[in-house]
Amino acid sequence: MVAAESLTFGLPIIVSDNGAPHTFIKGKNSGLIFRNNNVESLASCLFDFIGSYNSFDDFVDYRERFSISRQALEVLDVYNSVME
Numbered sequence: 413m414v415a416a417e418s419l420t421f422g423l424p425i426i427v428s429d430n431g432a433p434h435t436f437i438k439g440k441n442s443g444l445i446f447r448n449n450n451v452e453s454l455a456s457c458l459f460d461f462i463g464s465y466n467s468f469d470d471f472v473d474y475r476e477r478f479s480i481s482r483q484a485l486e487v488l489d490v491y492n493s494v495m496e
Contacts, residue, residue, distance in 0.1 A: 426461060
């Protein structure tokens with residue numbers, strides 16, 4: 413949930429390659445993926461992140477994609493389609 417919430421606010425993320433959050437990342441524009449259980453990989457991502465923070469610019473799409481209002485409208489659409 414933390415990764416999705418970060419993307420909702422347009423913040424880049426650093427996530428492990430283990431689990432679902434890495435599927436949120438599109439290229440290197442929205443965050444970085446480190447190798448699970450690999451300190452050097454995580455450190456490298458942190459240095460890359462700090463050194464190129466402004467390059468993470470693919471957030472407009474994520475703000476819309478993960479917005480609560482859009483998700484609520486989609487749920488409402490599902491309920492409306494069932495009620496028809």
